[in-house]
Amino acid sequence: MSVEWLDQIKWDDKGLVPAIAQDHQTGRVLMVAWMNAEALRLTVEEERAIYWSRSRNRLWRKGEESGHVQKLHELRLDCDADVILLSVEQLGAIACHTGRESCFYRVLRNGSEWETVDDVRRDPDEIYTKKA
């Protein structure tokens, strides 16, 4: 299997690149996470966003706990080959672990403070309830 398309990517010194997930219909930027080569290969193979969790140091199949899977529509690469842009369908219409549509829910106001402007769509305690 040729992995030339993966080799063309300029992974950073930790073998990662940032990956932006964007809603394929609204264009809203939902989140940014990181991918290594395996995560990206699997994202394409399984047609869903799979990231590398830097905090847990393992593959993170987006939605594995929450059900908020990101189905892949299109995958783009930037001119420097060091950032990935995913066009996705966000299942549950919630990308953020806070229960909001997007992780970018804070706006800078008056050049001096971050204001939360987006509603919580679902209580995170409800989203991440562990099964007994």
Added chain:
Amino acid sequence: MSVEWLDQIKWDDKGLVPAIAQDHQTGRVLMVAWMNAEALRLTVEEERAIYWSRSRNRLWRKGEESGHVQKLHELRLDCDADVILLSVEQLGAIACHTGRESCFYRVLRNGSEWETVDDVRRDPDEIYTKKA
């Protein structure tokens, strides 16, 4: 002057965070670059995107050579406080140094190759011609 809003950002071990520039009208993701605290402070102060160039190791006032300034409309922060999202008006309708609207002009085809799908709007040689 309070810089609490800057202190709330989780800069990486190099003092940087990724910054995404998105067209304020179309929602198209134009580019990703990096900012340090000074770049972000100046972005807000001057109401235009100012990045930290990792290759040139200096502040980079987007458009300083090309004229393709990004006027700031809105600035957002993600839940982890380690990615910035800029909503911008892209002067010249070209964000990429290749002369394209967006740096994300390559799409993965058949899970195996990057295909350039966007046109060059202006010859880079023309954009970056040095004044005599």
